[in-house]
Amino acid sequence: MAETKQESSLHVVVFPWLAFGHMIPFLDLSKRLAQRGHDVTFVSTPRNAARLATIPPELSARIRVVMLELPEVNGLPEGAECTADVPLEKVELLKKAFDGLAAPFAGLVAEACAGSSSDTAGFLRKPDWIVLDFAQNWIWPIAEEHKIECAVLLIFPAAILAYVGPKHENEAHPRRTTEEFMAQPSWIPFPSTISYRRHEADAIAAIFRPNASGVSDVDRFWQLQRPRCRLIIHRSCPEAEPRLFPLLTELFGKPVVPAGLLLPNDIDNDSVLTTDQSFLGIMQWLDEQPRRSVIYVALGSEAPVTADHVRELAHGLDLSGVRFLWALRQPVGHVGAVLPDGFEARVTGRGVVRARWVPQVRVLAHGAVGAFLTHCGWGSTVESLFRFGHPLVMLPFITDQGLIAREMTARRVGVEVPRNDDDGSFRRDDVAAAVRRVMAEGEESEAFERNARELQKVLGDEVRQEQYVDELVEYLQRYK
Structure with a gap:
């Protein structure tokens, strides 16, 4: 340049x-x-x-x-x-x-x-x-x-x-x-x-x-x-x-x-892999998963996620039966355990929860990742959909996130999790259903992936x- x-x-x-x-x-x-x-x-x-x-x-x-x-x-x-x-x-x-x-x-x-x-x-x-x-x-x-x-x-x-x-x-x-x-x-x-x-x-x-x-x-x-x-x-x-x-x-x-x-011009710094052995293990786990079989889950640093949200999301991922990697952020102000009792034991082998920093771009670039469950922050949408062509499971919370979710739904690149229109709450069954719609094999999931790839070609x-x-x-x- x-x-x-x-x-x-x-x-x-x-x-x-x-x-x-x-x-x-x-x-x-x-x-x-x-x-x-x-x-x-x-x-x-x-x-x-x-x-x-x-x-x-x-x-x-x-x-x-x-x-x-x-x-x-x-x-x-x-x-x-x-x-x-x-x-x-x-x-x-x-x-x-x-x-x-x-x-x-x-x-x-x-x-x-x-x-x-x-x-x-x-x-x-x-x-x-x-x-x-x-x-x-x-x-x-x-x-x-x-x-x-x-x-x-x-x-x-x-x-x-x-x-x-x-x-x-x-x-x-x-x-x-x-x-x-x-x-x-x-x-x-x-x-x-x-x-x-x-x-x-x-x-x-x-x-x-x-x-x-x-x-x-x-x-x-x-x-x-x-x-x-x-x-x-x-x-x-x-x-x-x-x-x-x-x-x-x-x-x-x-x-x-x-x-x-x-x-993002580059994949996150390689030093993370050499200095953080716990993340090295996560990358090795990803390496062992079939191509595009894992949904990456992250709700950003700004979304007002509560302990109830975390628990309902955990139950939904459990019910979905889908492989996942979850970058879990402890709700601000919450003290103590946040995941449901026995959750990590039940999902051992197909689900990984990472409660520390995750180099998101590196994870999204991995071939095992096939979709992104996101709060629809603009930065995360840019990194996942526009950079890598991943279809979305959308769980918006505040400000522009709802607008982004509506637009991406209209473009048929993913599914928005239904929420109670009055209080914004969501149910585990709806999380599981949305994840399966995007990740399961079939015409609909193939259409989401195809549309996401086509959008990525233009915006990427x-x-x-x-x-x-x-x-x-x-x-x-x-x-x-």
Whole structure:
């Protein structure tokens, strides 16, 4: 990949929200910008910076990490620095702490613009761009004071921005009832899958109300309508979401552009296999399984999974009779055993539960894996379906996950587990039935696999995906 000429090299400050589902794609974009000869300053907190993947040596001269200490907030657990560290009800306190980074961040920007930054603790030079997340409603006065252009990178699919819509459309068509939050918004002028089930609509309505941080998530979103925000960038592409990019550009009155899917470029680090003997054993177990016979199960780091969810899912996997590898995350705040009594003994030989970190891309790349039981986070959908063509068993929980599940169901690449429409609960029998539909031999499962492979051929085109990054760089050069 040819580097951009030095005289046109940009300095881009990249500042994600404190969630792994946000930090990882922000870092992936940072690496791609650095590969093209641009300097990137990645801003986060100390614990999060330590938990992210290391910068490849060949990019270390281009990417520097600046760490800001997260302020203490009453009620936020000690040491909590990302959404994976707290239960769902405390995420609003994390946003309150995040807002406390405004002053130290402003100090870094002021030093850089005055030419007095430290070589070790600050920005090396004035940024050309700040690429921020949805949450930093406090960055805009800082950027305006120093005349720095801003772009908002949304790691969600474009469908969620289409659902939220711009402020003026919400004022003209306010949503007050659950039914109104369930429906496709009136400003989407064509048929789509952009709607929510009842239990999801109740949850999505909450992002329109102020929380403990003093502001609603939607009010944070709507800050991207400020003039200083020159671009809205999505981790997506028109092939994944037809018709949405032109619509959003019209609705928000500024370019809404794809960064591409930021597909994983490599399989996870081999050092995991040499330093973690327990995972080496799991890979050996996978090696012994028939091709495409195992369903990989993982519900991400952000989904609000409870102990009851885990137990019902375990019973469903048991009843399905299917081989599985389960990356089990202990529910936040739960103490003690979470799996049903005797579960692991009953599934010995055909099921493996891994309660520690799993290199997900490596597992998904293994030939024994034939499907993915997922919460339908966008990152997991990109890694499994778009990268490897795996059909899905879908168990969505929050935010964009329901929208993604509806769209993937419409594309016939998998099955969504039925849920109680009022409280969102699900039954073990329905989990088992969904798993068998995707994994069992027969016309339906073959159709799911065929459709998933066809979609992967289109969206997994790495050359086209890298072209989206090239086109994004052209926007950054043009609008700086």
